[in-house]
Amino acid sequence: MMRNYKMPKVLASLLAASLAFSSVGYAAPVEGEKGKSTYSQDQKIVARVDAERAIEHIKYLSKEIGTRPGGLEAEKRSADYIAKTLKSYGYDVEYQYFPVADQYIANVAFSDGSVWEMGAAPNGVISNNGVKAEVVYVEGGTSASDFSDVNGKVVLMARAASTADYRAQVGSAVQAGASGVILQSLVGSRGNYGQSFNPSLAAKYDVPVFGAAYIQGEWLKEQMEKGTVEISLSAEHFSNLQSVNVIAQRKQNQRIRM
DSSP states (O other), rough: OOOOOOOBBHHHHHHHHHHTTTOBBBBOSSOOOOOOOOOOHHHHHHBBOOHHHHHHHHHHHIIOOOOOTSSSHHHHHHHHHHHHHHHHHHHHEEEEEEEOOEEEEEEEEETTTTTTEEEOOSSSSSSSOOEEEEEEEEEOSGGGGGGOOOTTTTTEOOOOOOOOHHHHHHHHHHHTTTEEEEOOSSSSSSSSSOOOOOOOSSSSSOOEEEEHHHHOOOOHHHHHHHSOEEEEEEEEEOOEEEEEEEEEEETTTTOOOO
């Protein structure tokens, strides 16, 4: 499954430092004492960061738990994992809940059983009943002539720069008979996978319309170069959601063994 490497909402500096500390050491005071510079304290913290441990935490969050859309079960699992880790370091931990917007989660299933998670357009079809079809890549997508052979197929194309332009791309694809549309985000690179997104459409369409991360589009095109690729598109709408902050604190001057 394609993973979204976005971290859950936590105190970033606390997570970066506390989760990565080596097994022996003490947390430095948060603030400088008597007006002294905190630079030396910062350097002591940096020197104690265990890079391998930090990588293990990131691997667990991104691979074992996977994508973590705000308000959904995977985010809650990651929050529990972070809270448990911080408690093991001696911190008092609390959860801070707050409402978040609805989630429209898209799933692209392949014949080998793998599933990639993307963003679904609320104005496209949102259904667990998959739309199954061959996927084809369309270059440009800015004129009707670009869609000469897409009837009954899922169209993959690079998202146009503006919202108005990519809305026109979707409209042209649907008008040409596409059974689904996947817009590839161009924000990203081979070293920066980018993020999937929820396409914003002004009109409603009777086909699924998904927003793919940059790397998902590249991987899909690589598969298509090897031969015909058939995929199944489904999506689900989640509402009344709450996301969570994980907050850890300790008493002033209290030494926490890690």
